[in-house]
Amino acid sequence: MMFADRMLSLCQSKNSRLVVGLDPHWDLIPASFKAGFTDGQVANLISGYLNNVIDVTHDHAVAYKPQIAFFEQFGLSGLTALLDVLDHLHHLQCPVIMDAKRNDIGSTAAAYARTFFGDDLLPPAFPSDALTVNGYLGSDGIKPFLKQPERGIFVLVKTSNPSSGELQDQALAAGNTVAEGMADLLEQWNGDQLGEFGYGNVGAVVGATYPEHMRTLRQRMPHSLFLVPGYGAQGGSAEAVRAAFDGNGLGALINSSRGILFPPSFETSGFEAVREAAVEAKTDINRILA
Amino acid sequence: MMFADRMLSLCQSKNSRLVVGLDPHWDLIPASFKAGFTDGQVANLISGYLNNVIDVTHDHAVAYKPQIAFFEQFGLSGLTALLDVLDHLHHLQCPVIMDAKRNDIGSTAAAYARTFFGDDLLPPAFPSDALTVNGYLGSDGIKPFLKQPERGIFVLVKTSNPSSGELQDQALAAGNTVAEGMADLLEQWNGDQLGEFGYGNVGAVVGATYPEHMRTLRQRMPHSLFLVPGYGAQGGSAEAVRAAFDGNGLGALINSSRGILFPPSFETSGFEAVREAAVEAKTDINRILA
Numbered sequence: 001m002m003f004a005d006r007m008l009s010l011c012q013s014k015n016s017r018l019v020v021g022l023d024p025h026w027d028l029i030p031a032s033f034k035a036g037f038t039d040g041q042v043a044n045l046i047s048g049y050l051n052n053v054i055d056v057t058h059d060h061a062v063a064y065k066p067q068i069a070f071f072e073q074f075g076l077s078g079l080t081a082l083l084d085v086l087d088h089l090h091h092l093q094c095p096v097i098m099d100a101k102r103n104d105i106g107s108t109a110a111a112y113a114r115t116f117f118g119d120d121l122l123p124p125a126f127p128s129d130a131l132t133v134n135g136y137l138g139s140d141g142i143k144p145f146l147k148q149p150e151r152g153i154f155v156l157v158k159t160s161n162p163s164s165g166e167l168q169d170q171a172l173a174a175g176n177t178v179a180e181g182m183a184d185l186l187e188q189w190n191g192d193q194l195g196e197f198g199y200g201n202v203g204a205v206v207g208a209t210y211p212e213h214m215r216t217l218r219q220r221m222p223h224s225l226f227l228v229p230g231y232g233a234q235g236g237s238a239e240a241v242r243a244a245f246d247g248n249g250l251g252a253l254i255n256s257s258r259g260i261l262f263p264p265s266f267e268t269s270g271f272e273a274v275r276e277a278a279v280e281a282k283t284d285i286n287r288i289l290a
Numbered sequence: 291m292m293f294a295d296r297m298l299s300l301c302q303s304k305n306s307r308l309v310v311g312l313d314p315h316w317d318l319i320p321a322s323f324k325a326g327f328t329d330g331q332v333a334n335l336i337s338g339y340l341n342n343v344i345d346v347t348h349d350h351a352v353a354y355k356p357q358i359a360f361f362e363q364f365g366l367s368g369l370t371a372l373l374d375v376l377d378h379l380h381h382l383q384c385p386v387i388m389d390a391k392r393n394d395i396g397s398t399a400a401a402y403a404r405t406f407f408g409d410d411l412l413p414p415a416f417p418s419d420a421l422t423v424n425g426y427l428g429s430d431g432i433k434p435f436l437k438q439p440e441r442g443i444f445v446l447v448k449t450s451n452p453s454s455g456e457l458q459d460q461a462l463a464a465g466n467t468v469a470e471g472m473a474d475l476l477e478q479w480n481g482d483q484l485g486e487f488g489y490g491n492v493g494a495v496v497g498a499t500y501p502e503h504m505r506t507l508r509q510r511m512p513h514s515l516f517l518v519p520g521y522g523a524q525g526g527s528a529e530a531v532r533a534a535f536d537g538n539g540l541g542a543l544i545n546s547s548r549g550i551l552f553p554p555s556f557e558t559s560g561f562e563a564v565r566e567a568a569v570e571a572k573t574d575i576n577r578i579l580a
Contacts, residue, residue, distance in 0.1 A: 067394075069398045069401035073401045074412070075373075075405075076370065079369065080366065083366075101392070102391070104359060106452075107315070108313070111360050112363075115359065115363045125363055125364060125366075134393055136446055136449070136457060137449050138453030138455065139456060140451040140454075156426055156427070159395065161395035166475060167425065167426060167428055170471050171463035172461065172468075178462075181457060181460050181468075
């Protein structure tokens, strides 16, 4: 099944638009959980924590988004933890959106596509259903990721961070912004390769922290699934989240990472607090949509 | 010593502006070399090949640029090979410019900085002296990499690939292009943090395949070291290479990857052919500069 169709079917069948971001910030992993491990068990500790998170949330989330930086920083043991987590997710048939923001010229982009999606030369090293990609290099850096219909990408269009406007909000001579220029490229990259819901496999990352951009970008990219970071811990607005969806309440995946992974009540309720945070986020997003 | 100063001192002491790109394209590794390894020895094969390349070229190159995608695609064994290569480079005191084009919001950029440069929380997982970075997210994604004066970054400004103009050449309302807008950000990021040669630690990636942009970008970023891909195998011009340098014949590092790693005469001359390719590239660049 085409990646976009798979995601949208899951949004319907699970009645959820929630993606859980797996960002194992070392400092935020609860001390009570860390206490069960020795110094040499970084990989076991990280994958243990995240696999527990996945177990209690997968009824409520349509996908998981590992942020690879938080694994890479621990080198091979961190990446071993990532492999454990990916294995667990595949076992539970949960889609993986790898947040790696890769970008390069064609032959190197092909090597990244091989890394996350596999090809006829190699199986995927870090098996993923979708990948975040930076589109600054144009179509050469995009096309190698679009060879398998069941895999998708999310291209950075308008990011959620405070300084995203330094380049992305600059005005182009044509009257639109750089982010809107990127949005127009995404529409071209999807072309007529659209699935049953009318969406293609080239999705867009659009932050919830800039509600004034969300509506315009949704209009400009009617065929891109939106992956929306910035909801929750980063303070994204309900208004922006609402504008990310189409008239059927579909077309956007709302990510929450820290707000679900590290709820304040963990020390008293353990992973039950994580489950509650996921249910609350899912419900909150559905309420905005209603 | 500040990263920019270290690089420019090496350019003078070695009379070379050559960076050797370490892109272990599997298909291009000579069959005669592969014959000495079994199927389970991917890591040994890759690091063995590259360490031989380093041994015969390090008198002629000022730095090495591993392209991490070509290691990541083999998963943990590929990254084990990368660690072996990094270890060899550090032993020979050769600077490492990790070509990973990382980019993310502030807290994640900090995790990437930790991965490649280390910090007070962790030693570097993949120790590097510099990193290529994509600046689409603005200063939040740049500042975390600038905490250690002895480490530098190279931000993508004008890339060497055929489709780089799709976004980078779009005209801004102010009259310049998106790439030039990025160039102006680099000047701000360097600010007054300049070393003895007048260059800062925020360098720029500018491809040799677009000579018409090189001169303008050099004028616009007088304080950025240029890392110039596209020379050699990608067909970059002498004109573009010349315009990358300042009046003292400094300020640019010219990368060659495939042209040095995989010379046609390898099957007859072995690694001696690699040495000759490096000497030839170094001499060719010096001739352009003369």
